[in-house]
Amino acid sequence: MKENSVAEKQSAYQDIMAKQNAYLWQSHLHYYNEPLPLDRGKGSYVWDVADEKYLDYFGGILTTSVGHGHPRIVEKVAEQTAKLIHTSTLYPHANHVSLAEKIAAITPGRLQKSYFTNSGTEADELALMAARGYTGNYDILALRHGYSGNSATGKTLTAQSAWRLAGNIVPGIKHAINPYCYRCPYKMSYPGCDIACAQDVEDVIKTTTCGKVAGILIEPIQGVGGFITPPVEYFGIVSEIIRDHGGVVISDEVQTGFGRTGEHWFGIEHWGVEPEIMTMAKGIANGFPMGNTITVPEVADAMIDGGNFICTFGGNPVSTIASLTTIEIMEQEAPPQQVAQKGRRLRQGLNAIAENSPFVGEVRGMGLMQGIEVVKDKKSKEPAPELVLQIFEETKRRKLLIGKGGMYNNVVRITPPLNTTDEELETALGVLSEVFNDLAGQ
Numbered sequence: 001m002k003e004n005s006v007a008e009k010q011s012a013y014q015d016i017m018a019k020q021n022a023y024l025w026q027s028h029l030h031y032y033n034e035p036l037p038l039d040r041g042k043g044s045y046v047w048d049v050a051d052e053k054y055l056d057y058f059g060g061i062l063t064t065s066v067g068h069g070h071p072r073i074v075e076k077v078a079e080q081t082a083k084l085i086h087t088s089t090l091y092p093h094a095n096h097v098s099l100a101e102k103i104a105a106i107t108p109g110r111l112q113k114s115y116f117t118n119s120g121t122e123a124d125e126l127a128l129m130a131a132r133g134y135t136g137n138y139d140i141l142a143l144r145h146g147y148s149g150n151s152a153t154g155k156t157l158t159a160q161s162a163w164r165l166a167g168n169i170v171p172g173i174k175h176a177i178n179p180y181c182y183r184c185p186y187k188m189s190y191p192g193c194d195i196a197c198a199q200d201v202e203d204v205i206k207t208t209t210c211g212k213v214a215g216i217l218i219e220p221i222q223g224v225g226g227f228i229t230p231p232v233e234y235f236g237i238v239s240e241i242i243r244d245h246g247g248v249v250i251s252d253e254v255q256t257g258f259g260r261t262g263e264h265w266f267g268i269e270h271w272g273v274e275p276e277i278m279t280m281a282k283g284i285a286n287g288f289p290m291g292n293t294i295t296v297p298e299v300a301d302a303m304i305d306g307g308n309f310i311c312t313f314g315g316n317p318v319s320t321i322a323s324l325t326t327i328e329i330m331e332q333e334a335p336p337q338q339v340a341q342k343g344r345r346l347r348q349g350l351n352a353i354a355e356n357s358p359f360v361g362e363v364r365g366m367g368l369m370q371g372i373e374v375v376k377d378k379k380s381k382e383p384a385p386e387l388v389l390q391i392f393e394e395t396k397r398r399k400l401l402i403g404k405g406g407m408y409n410n411v412v413r414i415t416p417p418l419n420t421t422d423e424e425l426e427t428a429l430g431v432l433s434e435v436f437n438d439l440a441g442q
């Protein structure tokens with residue numbers, strides 16, 4: 001590709017975009033004024049079809065946990081592909097059971113029995129079925145600003161209008177206020193608020209359900225919601241309320257799982273709560289499609305009477321070896337303690353940017369999952385999504401890829417590969433600092 005002329009590069013770009021527009025739904029969301037067709041990746045970097053190199057600090061939505069094209073994953077996947085690609089869940093396979101054993105070993109509490117599927121959406125769907133099957137109750141609570149996927153149930157659990165498809169709302173899902181301290185719905189401040197938002201869970205149960213619930217699905221840190229990070233007391237209070245009303249706690253770790261938040265393997269561990277069900281996807285297999293719903297034994301066992309279910313691609317030998325290898329690499333190259341340490345440096349750098357910028361309302365998150373809420377000014381806190389678009393174009397121009405999110409589209413999301421180097425971290429911070437300085441100087 002290096003020798004290709006400018007005309008050839010432009011033609012590759014135009015060809016992809018023409019087919020994208022002709023043959024794919026317009027509802028595919030793309031980042032950037034000019035979308036960025038990618039060609040290849042290595043470690044923390046990706047190259048586009050014009051051979052431009054970018055530092056990838058979003059990882060295909062927190063998915064390439066140990067970087068692109070990790071040689072050990074490539075090798076193991078190639079070996080397995082040559083041997084056996086597909087089994088379906090009708091036949092046991094060594095990779096499938098070994099991965100389940102591994103995940104049971106690193107998840108908290110009594111979580112033990114897995115059901116592998118293909119995506120976070122499916123993992124959440126299955127979690128709801130399991131909660132209902134186990135408790136015999138139907139209503140599920142979720143939190144406002146949450147995101148849970150693309151199916152009708154996923155969209156109903158999701159509580160941001162931009163991500164809900166009209167007409168696809170399923171019954172039995174209610175939303176409580178989320179612990180968004182920066183924009184507290186009660187206009188209170190932590191800790192004086194006495195975590196009033198947690199009590200809304202009880203109010204929702206009492207006013208919109210029969211008083212008995214199947215459970216609550218929460219994200220320890222709301223991902224698409226803009227890395228909203230609840231106070232340390234929050235999930236303890238909420239879990240007690242849910243269990244008092246007959247329900248179980250489902251921790252959606254699709255974004256917070258596998259060491260992303262530092263110190264622990266899973267996000268909910270920071271709050272000291274042991275969920276009965278946990279869902280995971282994205283970073284679980286470094287980009288191979290996979291979802292998983294792990295439960296305490298009694299929840300999984302209650303599903304035996306619920307009828308059979310299969311997942312054609314679930315736990316397939318290639319994705320499972322990719323996942324097992326990804327977890328091994330994390331243990332060796334990016335254990336949670338190391339992620340915490342790199343996260344501290346990232347946070348320190350972002351805090352310094354925040355101090356010098358009139359446009360940073362809040363920096364929040366944990367580990368290598370850090371967000372910057374961008375505002376018009378710190379006093380009014382008015383969301384500034386147009387500034388985020390500018391930040392996007394400017395970081396792209398400087399060859400850094402980042403993500404965005406938030407109910408108001410005004411949160412920059414920074415999620416490097418967990419094994420990113422110190423040098424890459426400093427490069428990213430340098431770019432962000434330059435971009436925020438330029439914005440202030442305009």
Ligand SMILES: Cc1ncc(COP(=O)(O)O)c(C=O)c1O
Nearest residue numbers: 119120121147148149223254281
């Ligand atoms: C917290 C959370 N749950 C579920 C999902 C759905 O996952 P998938 O896109 O793999 O279906 C997502 C996707 O962004 C997510 O962030």
